Amino acid sequence: MEDVAKLAGVSISTVSHVVNETRPVAATTRDRVLAAIETTGYTGNAIARSLVTGGTKSIGVAMSLLANPHLPQLLHAIEAEATAAGYTVLLGDTLDTEDGERAAVRKLQARRVDGMLLTPAPGDTSTLEQLARTGVPAVLVDRVSHKIKLDQVGPENIQSTSTLVQHLAAAGHRRIAFISGVEWMSASEERTLGYRLGLGRAGLRWDSNLVAGGGATHEDGVLAMRRLLTVPERPTAVISGNGAMTAGAYREARAHGLDIGRDMAIVGHDDVDWAELVTPAITTMTHPVDEIGRTAVRLLLARLDDPERPPETTLLHPTLIHRGSCGCA
Amino acid sequence: MEDVAKLAGVSISTVSHVVNETRPVAATTRDRVLAAIETTGYTGNAIARSLVTGGTKSIGVAMSLLANPHLPQLLHAIEAEATAAGYTVLLGDTLDTEDGERAAVRKLQARRVDGMLLTPAPGDTSTLEQLARTGVPAVLVDRVSHKIKLDQVGPENIQSTSTLVQHLAAAGHRRIAFISGVEWMSASEERTLGYRLGLGRAGLRWDSNLVAGGGATHEDGVLAMRRLLTVPERPTAVISGNGAMTAGAYREARAHGLDIGRDMAIVGHDDVDWAELVTPAITTMTHPVDEIGRTAVRLLLARLDDPERPPETTLLHPTLIHRGSCGCA
DNA sequence: ATGGTTCCCGCAAGCGTTTGCTCAGACGAG
DNA sequence: CTCGTCTGAGCAAACGCTTGCGGGAACCAT
Numbered sequence: 001m002e003d004v005a006k007l008a009g010v011s012i013s014t015v016s017h018v019v020n021e022t023r024p025v026a027a028t029t030r031d032r033v034l035a036a037i038e039t040t041g042y043t044g045n046a047i048a049r050s051l052v053t054g055g056t057k058s059i060g061v062a063m064s065l066l067a068n069p070h071l072p073q074l075l076h077a078i079e080a081e082a083t084a085a086g087y088t089v090l091l092g093d094t095l096d097t098e099d100g101e102r103a104a105v106r107k108l109q110a111r112r113v114d115g116m117l118l119t120p121a122p123g124d125t126s127t128l129e130q131l132a133r134t135g136v137p138a139v140l141v142d143r144v145s146h147k148i149k150l151d152q153v154g155p156e157n158i159q160s161t162s163t164l165v166q167h168l169a170a171a172g173h174r175r176i177a178f179i180s181g182v183e184w185m186s187a188s189e190e191r192t193l194g195y196r197l198g199l200g201r202a203g204l205r206w207d208s209n210l211v212a213g214g215g216a217t218h219e220d221g222v223l224a225m226r227r228l229l230t231v232p233e234r235p236t237a238v239i240s241g242n243g244a245m246t247a248g249a250y251r252e253a254r255a256h257g258l259d260i261g262r263d264m265a266i267v268g269h270d271d272v273d274w275a276e277l278v279t280p281a282i283t284t285m286t287h288p289v290d291e292i293g294r295t296a297v298r299l300l301l302a303r304l305d306d307p308e309r310p311p312e313t314t315l316l317h318p319t320l321i322h323r324g325s326c327g328c329a
Numbered sequence: 330m331e332d333v334a335k336l337a338g339v340s341i342s343t344v345s346h347v348v349n350e351t352r353p354v355a356a357t358t359r360d361r362v363l364a365a366i367e368t369t370g371y372t373g374n375a376i377a378r379s380l381v382t383g384g385t386k387s388i389g390v391a392m393s394l395l396a397n398p399h400l401p402q403l404l405h406a407i408e409a410e411a412t413a414a415g416y417t418v419l420l421g422d423t424l425d426t427e428d429g430e431r432a433a434v435r436k437l438q439a440r441r442v443d444g445m446l447l448t449p450a451p452g453d454t455s456t457l458e459q460l461a462r463t464g465v466p467a468v469l470v471d472r473v474s475h476k477i478k479l480d481q482v483g484p485e486n487i488q489s490t491s492t493l494v495q496h497l498a499a500a501g502h503r504r505i506a507f508i509s510g511v512e513w514m515s516a517s518e519e520r521t522l523g524y525r526l527g528l529g530r531a532g533l534r535w536d537s538n539l540v541a542g543g544g545a546t547h548e549d550g551v552l553a554m555r556r557l558l559t560v561p562e563r564p565t566a567v568i569s570g571n572g573a574m575t576a577g578a579y580r581e582a583r584a585h586g587l588d589i590g591r592d593m594a595i596v597g598h599d600d601v602d603w604a605e606l607v608t609p610a611i612t613t614m615t616h617p618v619d620e621i622g623r624t625a626v627r628l629l630l631a632r633l634d635d636p637e638r639p640p641e642t643t644l645l646h647p648t649l650i651h652r653g654s655c656g657c658a
Numbered sequence: 659a660t661g662g663t664t665c666c667c668g669c670a671a672g673c674g675t676t677t678g679c680t681c682a683g684a685c686g687a688g
Numbered sequence: 689c690t691c692g693t694c695t696g697a698g699c700a701a702a703c704g705c706t707t708g709c710g711g712g713a714a715c716c717a718t
């Protein structure tokens with residue numbers, strides 16, 4: 001910067017003002033400075049800037065890099081939105097454990113990020129408290145909970161699952177089963193709730209035999225489907241609580257010789273990338289992942305702008321992607 | 330920090346030395362400082378530290394967040410290895426375009442990362458030159474090129490494709506086709522090379538009718554397979570150049586009523602997550618993604634440690650995941 | 659001419675750490 | 689008792705930038 005100033009024949013403060021457009025500079029002077037910057041290849045030192053301004057223009061993203069099925073899309077959306085606002089993204093892997101989360105958050109804090117996007121690990125609370133205590137603005141992504149007074153963004157689960165039920169009911173199904181997710185996740189609870197809600201709206205009765213699960217993996221889906229196929233008056237349609245389990249259920253149904261779409265309708269949540277590669281392609285509720293990412297960043301920036309604004313929870317509605325596995329049409 | 334010093338009744342320089350263990354401090358003094366740190370809740374300011382030390386203990390990762398099929402695994406490995414060494418990961422999305430790449434690299438440089446991991450966008454060179462010019466240590470990940478004098482890590486393509494050919498030949502196939510990737514990627518060239526090499530080793534003749542492609546998407550795979558199915562004396566086995574095309578080829582073959590594994594063997598590269606969800610499951614060469622990520626970080630750290638060491642290119646060998654789609658067994 | 663405005667721009671004080679120098683005191687040896 | 693050695697700790701100068709304050713030149717109206 002000193003070199004630039006010297007080359008342009010001005011003081012470094014003028015260079016600073018030119019770079020930041022922080023006070024009017026005579027056109028000719030500005031041009032000279034700009035030229036000097038060009039020839040010296042000067043790149044501002046964000047570190048030094050941060051030291052004096054107090055902000056780092058960076059946000060931390062703490063989530064499980066492996067457990068999130070939408071990570072690429074989500075990160076892409078976050079990165080784009082952040083970059084557009086002049087922010088950089090720092091990564092922290094929570095490993096989906098309390099300890100990992102604590103470590104990730106600490107690390108990000110030590111880096112003095114201006115704010116954080118966090119997908120909390122199961123069972124956690126202490127980290128959230130620490131966040132609140134240290135006053136680092138944060139918004140919770142994807143795993144939403146009403147008992148927390150923080151900004152949050154996530155998919156809407158109740159109505160969307162209900163939609164799934166109603167869609168199947170409209171196609172004539174009367175025995176609609178549900179493969180539920182792991183219990184500690186509020187998303188699972190909500191989807192289960194939505195299932196019941198949908199049944200009610202469709203005028204169908206809840207039958208505990210038609211609910212299987214409590215898992216999240218491919219294998220869990222296999223087992224759940226296996227069990228559902230043994231219940232008397234077996235279901236003609238199955239709704240799966242998450243992407244991986246949908247795959248397992250799908251395989252298992254086919255392994256039993258069922259023609260998916262005809263003998264058995266299968267629909268799921270989470271639009272995984274292979275959903276349309278299998279035959280029949282899977283009908284799912286697809287999450288507005290991009291929108292979630294962007295909204296999260298926007299919420300964070302809004303809070304950075306006005307720390308006093310009341311916490312806000314945004315639920316984004318999944319949309320039904322109608323493909324072959326539900327058998328209608 | 331000043332508060333800590335005051336509270337402990339020492340100078341801030343002593344506090345610094347206690348924190349960094351950078352010079353012996355009398356036990357009693359140290360204890361007092363430590364206690365003071367505890368009660369004040371002091372957390373070192375990484376920003377200020379960076380300003381004076383010149384290093385940021387951070388590395389930039391510049392790649393296409395969307396185009397890389399292994400992003401989660403790769404990022405996870407990178408993050409873990411970096412964190413273990415006390416480094417933080419900054420993200421930059423190249424969008425897989427020259428402009429995006431340039432912007433990402435610039436941004437990361439402005440953040441003064443100590444080094445970068447880069448998956449270069451197609452056709453790029455200018456960014457690499459700039460990197461070299463500005464002297465920011467970098468290692469190229471996944472997309473390797475021999476004409477570049479930088480540290481590089483990526484999958485080995487020639488031998489591994491050859492292995493695929495030989496595997497099929499050993500199962501009795503004589504008409505083995507190849508769906509090649511896009512031309513500008515060195516990985517594609519290498520795989521094509523490996524295909525020819527494998528043919529040679531298996532004592533088979535190269536037949537230009539059996540090479541289709543020049544793409545990367547699902548649709549490209551569909552078209553390539555469609556064409557292959559029209560050649561006289563049609564192939565009994567197909568090797569696909571990348572994951573998405575494998576899916577397309579698979580679908581198209583099945584759409585033609587072929588029983589994959591019996592009528593037609595299909596094997597591919599890139600072990601995508603749905604490879605074992607389809608029936609028959611797909612035999613593929615799976616890339617050692619974790620290893621690639623870890624190695625990349627290690628290479629970078631080594632260079633940070635000794636900037637003068639000669640550039641090194643590490644090729645990691647994919648391994649054959651034997652599943653049903655090749656029909657042998 | 660002269661006082662008052664307006665425009666531009668330079669000065670210098672930090673921002674929170676690290677670190678080379680320096681120094682005071684304690685202790686042994688001569 | 690003096691001097692050389694250590695050990696332990698403080699001083700102050702950077703690091704590269706932002707920004708409040710102040711000053712000089714040019715211009716206008718009187």
